[in-house]
Amino acid sequence: MQFKVRIIDIEAGRHEIALNEQEAKQLDVELMDRVKVKRLGKEVTAIVTISKKHIWNGEVEIFSETAAELNLSDGDYVEIQGTSRPQSLDFIKKKLDKQILQESEINAIISDLMQERLSDVELSVFISAIYSNGLTMEETISLTNAIYNSGDKLQFEGIAISEHGIGGVAGDRVSMLIVPIIASLGLKIPKTATRAISSASGTADCMEVLASVSFNSAGIKRIVEKTNGCIVWGGAINIATADDKLIRVRRPLRLDPESLLLSSIIAKKKAEGATHVLLDIPAGRGSKIETVEEARKLAQNFRILGAKMSLNLEVIITDGSNPVSSNIGPLLEAKTVLEELENKTHSTLSEKALLMSARILQMVRGTNLEDGYRIAKQQLFTGKAHEKFMEIIEAQNGKKIESSELQPGEFSTVIKSKKEGRVTHVNNAGISRVCRFLGAPEDKKAGLKIKVKAGESVNEEQEIVELFSSSKQKLEDAVAQFDRNNVVEIEEIIIE
Amino acid sequence: MQFKVRIIDIEAGRHEIALNEQEAKQLDVELMDRVKVKRLGKEVTAIVTISKKHIWNGEVEIFSETAAELNLSDGDYVEIQGTSRPQSLDFIKKKLDKQILQESEINAIISDLMQERLSDVELSVFISAIYSNGLTMEETISLTNAIYNSGDKLQFEGIAISEHGIGGVAGDRVSMLIVPIIASLGLKIPKTATRAISSASGTADCMEVLASVSFNSAGIKRIVEKTNGCIVWGGAINIATADDKLIRVRRPLRLDPESLLLSSIIAKKKAEGATHVLLDIPAGRGSKIETVEEARKLAQNFRILGAKMSLNLEVIITDGSNPVSSNIGPLLEAKTVLEELENKTHSTLSEKALLMSARILQMVRGTNLEDGYRIAKQQLFTGKAHEKFMEIIEAQNGKKIESSELQPGEFSTVIKSKKEGRVTHVNNAGISRVCRFLGAPEDKKAGLKIKVKAGESVNEEQEIVELFSSSKQKLEDAVAQFDRNNVVEIEEIIIE
Numbered sequence: 001m002q003f004k005v006r007i008i009d010i011e012a013g014r015h016e017i018a019l020n021e022q023e024a025k026q027l028d029v030e031l032m033d034r035v036k037v038k039r040l041g042k043e044v045t046a047i048v049t050i051s052k053k054h055i056w057n058g059e060v061e062i063f064s065e066t067a068a069e070l071n072l073s074d075g076d077y078v079e080i081q082g083t084s085r086p087q088s089l090d091f092i093k094k095k096l097d098k099q100i101l102q103e104s105e106i107n108a109i110i111s112d113l114m115q116e117r118l119s120d121v122e123l124s125v126f127i128s129a130i131y132s133n134g135l136t137m138e139e140t141i142s143l144t145n146a147i148y149n150s151g152d153k154l155q156f157e158g159i160a161i162s163e164h165g166i167g168g169v170a171g172d173r174v175s176m177l178i179v180p181i182i183a184s185l186g187l188k189i190p191k192t193a194t195r196a197i198s199s200a201s202g203t204a205d206c207m208e209v210l211a212s213v214s215f216n217s218a219g220i221k222r223i224v225e226k227t228n229g230c231i232v233w234g235g236a237i238n239i240a241t242a243d244d245k246l247i248r249v250r251r252p253l254r255l256d257p258e259s260l261l262l263s264s265i266i267a268k269k270k271a272e273g274a275t276h277v278l279l280d281i282p283a284g285r286g287s288k289i290e291t292v293e294e295a296r297k298l299a300q301n302f303r304i305l306g307a308k309m310s311l312n313l314e315v316i317i318t319d320g321s322n323p324v325s326s327n328i329g330p331l332l333e334a335k336t337v338l339e340e341l342e343n344k345t346h347s348t349l350s351e352k353a354l355l356m357s358a359r360i361l362q363m364v365r366g367t368n369l370e371d372g373y374r375i376a377k378q379q380l381f382t383g384k385a386h387e388k389f390m391e392i393i394e395a396q397n398g399k400k401i402e403s404s405e406l407q408p409g410e411f412s413t414v415i416k417s418k419k420e421g422r423v424t425h426v427n428n429a430g431i432s433r434v435c436r437f438l439g440a441p442e443d444k445k446a447g448l449k450i451k452v453k454a455g456e457s458v459n460e461e462q463e464i465v466e467l468f469s470s471s472k473q474k475l476e477d478a479v480a481q482f483d484r485n486n487v488v489e490i491e492e493i494i495i496e
Numbered sequence: 497m498q499f500k501v502r503i504i505d506i507e508a509g510r511h512e513i514a515l516n517e518q519e520a521k522q523l524d525v526e527l528m529d530r531v532k533v534k535r536l537g538k539e540v541t542a543i544v545t546i547s548k549k550h551i552w553n554g555e556v557e558i559f560s561e562t563a564a565e566l567n568l569s570d571g572d573y574v575e576i577q578g579t580s581r582p583q584s585l586d587f588i589k590k591k592l593d594k595q596i597l598q599e600s601e602i603n604a605i606i607s608d609l610m611q612e613r614l615s616d617v618e619l620s621v622f623i624s625a626i627y628s629n630g631l632t633m634e635e636t637i638s639l640t641n642a643i644y645n646s647g648d649k650l651q652f653e654g655i656a657i658s659e660h661g662i663g664g665v666a667g668d669r670v671s672m673l674i675v676p677i678i679a680s681l682g683l684k685i686p687k688t689a690t691r692a693i694s695s696a697s698g699t700a701d702c703m704e705v706l707a708s709v710s711f712n713s714a715g716i717k718r719i720v721e722k723t724n725g726c727i728v729w730g731g732a733i734n735i736a737t738a739d740d741k742l743i744r745v746r747r748p749l750r751l752d753p754e755s756l757l758l759s760s761i762i763a764k765k766k767a768e769g770a771t772h773v774l775l776d777i778p779a780g781r782g783s784k785i786e787t788v789e790e791a792r793k794l795a796q797n798f799r800i801l802g803a804k805m806s807l808n809l810e811v812i813i814t815d816g817s818n819p820v821s822s823n824i825g826p827l828l829e830a831k832t833v834l835e836e837l838e839n840k841t842h843s844t845l846s847e848k849a850l851l852m853s854a855r856i857l858q859m860v861r862g863t864n865l866e867d868g869y870r871i872a873k874q875q876l877f878t879g880k881a882h883e884k885f886m887e888i889i890e891a892q893n894g895k896k897i898e899s900s901e902l903q904p905g906e907f908s909t910v911i912k913s914k915k916e917g918r919v920t921h922v923n924n925a926g927i928s929r930v931c932r933f934l935g936a937p938e939d940k941k942a943g944l945k946i947k948v949k950a951g952e953s954v955n956e957e958q959e960i961v962e963l964f965s966s967s968k969q970k971l972e973d974a975v976a977q978f979d980r981n982n983v984v985e986i987e988e989i990i991i992e
Contacts, residue, residue, distance in 0.1 A: 010504065010545060011545070012545065016504050031747075031748060032748035049508065051507045055505070089750075096624055096751075120747060121616050124618075124621055132592045132594065132624070249617055251526065254585075349596035482514070
């Protein structure tokens with residue numbers, strides 16, 4: 001049937017159209033069914049919304065992304081056809097029926113996902129099924145390959161190292177130290193990082209304080225050829241695209257089945273052109289993985305999947321119960337990174353970076369860990385890593401900068417302890433929430449400094465946290481929300 | 497935050513608003529999160545869509561149903577607040593984690609469902625979880641009670657009988673015979689029926705050929721007080737509303753977990769005011785329940801749940817492998833019902849109605865089955881049931897009518913057998929699809945007559961089906977689609 005187009009300025013995040021009830025019946029489609037929309041040889045599959053009024057006969061409302069894809073303007077005509085249920089729905093149901101999926105069935109699901117032939121509620125069934133019934137390692141391998149093949153692939157000559165942490169720990173900016181250390185030793189280490197989802201800052205947000213982070217594949221290759229390293233935003237390149245489409249539904253559901261975590265990370269590393277991967281699993285109270293046992297099980301599955309995907313992969317488990325740095329927020333974290341490279345400070349952050357660099361050297365060059373640590377430390381202490389970092393910043397269109405030039409938000413205040421006691425825990429999740437109230441990560445200058453450490457004793461009225469924001473209002477909001485977020489837990493030493 | 501309203505003429509089937517990306521971040525909400533929208537003391541919870549452009553700062557796009565609920569016009573101002581994740585999401589996840597839900601947890605889920613606090617993808621997780629992990633009988637009872645309490649409740653003085661088939665069989669209009677037979681015996685039998693979803697005609701569509709079917713609770717009470725019976729559309733009254741909201745997502749997913757089927761039907765019967773229920777489970781090839789064993793298991797669960805819900809409930813299992821009547825489509829089925837009442841014909845349809853009426857009399861009055869059958873037959877053969885049916889039609893604002901006055905669509909054609917052989921199967925699903933092509937159930941005069949029966953031998957060129965439609969085009973479409981729909985399966989008697 002032919003329909004006259006009216007464009008609706010709503011981005012559904014997917015192809016979507018609205019028909020009136022009567023014509024939907026004529027096309028034999030109902031709410032959330034899919035149709036083919038065709039114009040001038042182009043065709044997309046779109047999900048159907050039904051309207052009981054508002055839409056005239058012969059008229060279709062087309063959401064803006066679909067209109068853009070088909071180059072439509074108001075008043076254009078499109079051909080709309082009902083289309084059969086994709087067969088992959090049977091495979092999704094098969095997983096819900098606790099059966100094992102064949103490689104071809106997983107490929108069919110990912111292929112329909114890529115062609116927008118699955119609605120959000122259907123994807124939600126797929127994720128629920130995987131969450132509840134799990135995937136075997138064979139299924140996980142098939143899924144990883146399907147996701148790997150769903151987007152562009154970067155490739156570097158010879159060895160390319162990737163270092164990745166599965167996240168959840170505040171201030172964990174080790175990549176920004178590891179990349180210059182390893183690159184300064186003549187090894188290729190192209191880092192594609194994420195932006196913050198629920199935390200105060202992702203590595204990409206932090207690097208953006210110093211340089212551009214959005215580059216296409218060619219741009220990344222150019223930077224790495226010149227400097228051996230880069231720290232860019234992975235979202236600007238089309239790798240493992242199917243994963244982004246799955247995350248779109250996983251995020252609101254907050255369902256993170258282990259097999260999806262495995263396939264998502266390994267498919268991305270592979271598509272980023274990595275030959276050698278060092279994975280960091282932070283474990284402990286308040287991080288994604290609560291216990292060391294869970295972390296060990298996950299690590300073992302990463303090792304198996306990595307081997308099956310022909311990656312040289314090592315996994316380390318680190319303490320994720322406390323922040324890695326005391327300064328949290330995009331600018332404050334960038335400032336700390338620079339201070340470490342300038343040898344003005346030497347904290348847990350650079351210690352973790354040195355240990356991880358040693359593991360990378362062991363993996364790639366066979367260096368033993370002690371020697372590797374010494375080599376990495378030398379690059380840091382002699383300023384060679386700093387020099388390399390400035391090279392990378394310049395290659396990413398940034399300017400050389402010193403840590404002292406970075407100043408956090410002009411509005412600040414200090415939080416004092418309400419009681420005397422011992423600090424039992426500094427809470428990653430609480431830190432993230434307070435930083436969001438302060439305006440991070442949009443406000444790069446928003447963030448906080450933690451002035452105490454777990455295990456330390458504090459007096460009443462002692463300063464424990466300093467807050468920064470570019471907005472007076474946001475600072476006040478964050479102060480009002482501070483107590484309920486349980487950032488620093490203090491246990492009274494003398495109870496009575 | 498205050499926002500200026502722009503109304504978007506899309507019915508989402510739920511409360512939905514669109515914000516621009518930046519302001520969504522300020523409210524700390526993301527795609528598919530929920531917000532409170534307030535104006536003049538009214539408040540709804542709406543699901544968030546994010547737009548990257550098109551929406552100015554300070555502006556919100558509100559979908560038409562939400563605008564109607566809050567009495568909004570373009571340019572009005574509303575207050576929008578982020579709202580926390582409903583706790584029921586944890587209970588949904590608990591079911592996905594294969595745990596057993598408490599009554600209070602199921603109540604919380606249904607309560608959030610009723611307040612539109614759950615998005616479609618979240619509901620889809622709930623249905624997936626129930627499908628994959630099942631519900632215990634205790635959980636099913638809690639769910640049934642929660643659904644029962646989610647809408648209005650009808651109540652009749654004394655005994656009220658309900659007869660219900662779980663569907664899937666073409667031409668199964670027994671209710672339209674049982675209601676007048678039982679009502680003519682002085683028993684109350686208020687029938688709330690459905691419209692067709694994927695079939696040619698629901699009982700409500702068929703009754704609508706003869707009378708009005710949309711009445712509110714007071715209207716139904718008035719009709720039943722006057723005539724003892726009614727045949728109305730259940731969709732016009734607000735009973736077991738939570739079930740409709742679940743069906744909205746279940747339908748596109750085509751997931752029918754048994755526990756949802758049980759709770760849906762029992763909650764509705766209870767809310768319709770039934771004290772005695774006779775359930776018919778048609779079983780056999782091509783119907784919803786394929787085997788008699790499955791049907792027996794389901795029947796047993798219905799009996800347990802019915803008892804727990806204090807209903808006098810009986811279940812019968814009938815042959816669902818073939819259509820109950822040879823005439824399919826709203827008008828053709830109404831015509832057959834009238835012919836049976838007028839004693840012009842006596843077919844499988846009235847035979848099934850008599851047997852079911854006997855079961856009802858046994859349940860309600862303790863009459864033995866043989867006597868019950870004889871009593872019911874007498875009501876039919878003496879014309880008392882016909883008289884009662886005319887009374888009900890008049891009470892439902894219809895006019896007395898004779899079967900001969902009902903004429904199917906003016907465009908018709910006959911399908912002939914392509915070969916000699918034996919009819920092995922008349923396919924319910926195929927019949928429904930062909931009738932949809934003919935224009936049913938919107939075109940009440942569309943439908944078909946099956947001119948052969950399973951087991952019968954046919955010659956080449958013998959007439960097997962006659963098709964009717966009000967549209968020449970639709971008739972041609974249906975003829976073109978006839979063969980692939982496998983309506984009548986004929987096996988050659990001599991193979992070589």
